[in-house]
Amino acid sequence: MVIGAAQLDDLVKVLRKDGYATIAPTTRDGSIVLEEISSAAQLPLGLVDDQQPGAYRLSKAKKPAYFDFTHGAQSWKQFLFPAKEKLWSAHKTAEGFQVEASIDAPKYAFIGVRACELAAIRIQDKVFVEGEHVSNGYAQRRKQALIVAVNCRRAGGTCFCTSMDTGPKVKDGYDLALSELTRKGVHEFLLEAGSASGQTILKRLTGRPAAAADFKAAQKASDKAAQSMGREMPKGAAKTLANHLQHPRWQDIAKRCLDCANCTLVCPTCFCSTTSDSTSLDGQNAERWRTWDSCFTLDFSYIHGGAIRRDGAERYRQWMTHKLTHWHDQFGVSGCVGCGRCITWCPVGIDITAEVRAIAKDK
Ligand code: SF4
Ligand code: SF4
Structure with a gap:
């Protein structure tokens, strides 16, 4: 399906109606940060980043878009694996100590997850859920999380996902994926479902059916990002x-x-x-x-x-x-x-x- 830029806000509203805490990129202190938003108006429209070794700056884009910046310092890790988390508490009773496990697991919808970040989440799944020692808090937060991915059409100055085979286009592991399309002054999004939950949400939004030209334009934009990547990890x-x-x-x-x-x-x-x-x-x-x-x-x-x-x-x-x-x-x-x-x-x-x-x- 193809939705207009105005329908991005409908997506945020549908997710919030379903009880999700909608976490997305926004700006604070001159940087892209990930915070809860209640409207698409809080997305960093029209900003791009300049990233170099040891340097980060945000500036206004010549052609305003919603997702042409890449990620800031923060990642989705801080929500699935918080920097500080209480594991359990114990209270002394007449019978001895009573131990209670502590799990704080909000229902998150992550909006704007890049391909490299999806790969990072899959890696942390291996550590926290698929390994010998399961982290119950991570497992619960991860199970409930809904992922709205974004295909990059611009590479950041320090990105090298192409050489790690993790981006810039998402392959799987998302519920919905957005590809931003700007053609002849018209701003739209190709919206694809990657799971049954994503399909259900997609059906509640209004848009037009995607045509072959939309898929082609989205692929072209991702290819451009891959080709413009200025760094690579040496093979072997x-x-x-x-x-x-x-x-x-x-x-x-x-x-x-x-x-x-x-x-x-x-x-x-x-x-x-x-x-x-x-x-x-x-x-x-x-x-x-x-x-x-x-x-x-x-x-x-x-x-x-x-x-x-x-x-x-x-x-x-x-x-x-x-x-x-x-x-x-x-x-x-x-x-x-x-x-x-x-x-x-x-x-x-x-x-x-x-x-x-x-x-x-x-x-
Ligand atoms: S960021 Fe890492 S590599 Fe750079 S100075 Fe700090 S510890 Fe060293
Ligand atoms: S480039 Fe690799 S090592 Fe550096 S922060 Fe990203 S995933 Fe970690």
Whole structure:
């Protein structure tokens, strides 16, 4: 089906009527952020981003569109795997401690999920739902979530999804997919259903049947995004890194890296966490909380009397080799989807693709 731009608001209203918290891109502090919206008017119409290693700017587009910016620092991870989550609480009773599991699971509709982000969600599904240890909170939030994807027709300055085979066009795993079409001054969206839930919602919207020319225009726009991607991950990265664990480049990176952990926090696939317990002073109540952690902190590798990854080179190597090499052994896929966030939001502009390329020179 093809809908007019005005019908985007009908989509938001239908989702809200069905009880979804509609989360979508909007702007705050000069950046694209993901927040709950109640109307399509809150989408960042007419903005594009300029992303470079260590740099991010939003500006007005020459031709206003709804989704021609790419993602900001935030990802959907913050909703499915919150940065801070209470796992359980315990209360002392006459019979002993009573433990209650704590699950906060709003019914989310994610509007504007890019192809690389869908790939990242699929990776976190492997970790939190399909693995040996299921995260009940993640599983419930994920089961309830409805995904409205958006096909990119413009590549961001640090994107490299084409070389990771994760974008810029969504393949599966969505309920609805939007392709923005601008032809002869007319602004429309090709809306495709990818699930039974998506089909039901699509039937409640008004539009015209999609013609072959609409599919062709959407494909052309995605192809343009793929062709304009300025970065790529070198082929064979997994093997390159595995063969060069003592390469001098790790020390070179460590001289630039601040160990700030930004790259792991913005990464939509990083899933490391730590837990902490607290007890009330009267000893009657206790809680366990899970918070995001990062392999860039000293504490992360603390084992019986000390950290085993003491210098920055070891910590960066751990991050990059886990993501690009060992993730394949652990989960059967790469841990990187090519979103480029770790490049944009690294304060010193360290580029994961450039580092692999530098190491790959020494075959
Ligand atoms: S490693 Fe970097 S480019 Fe790859 S998914 Fe994480 S943030 Fe995105
Ligand atoms: S964001 Fe950059 S400086 Fe910070 S830990 Fe990651 S690689 Fe190092």
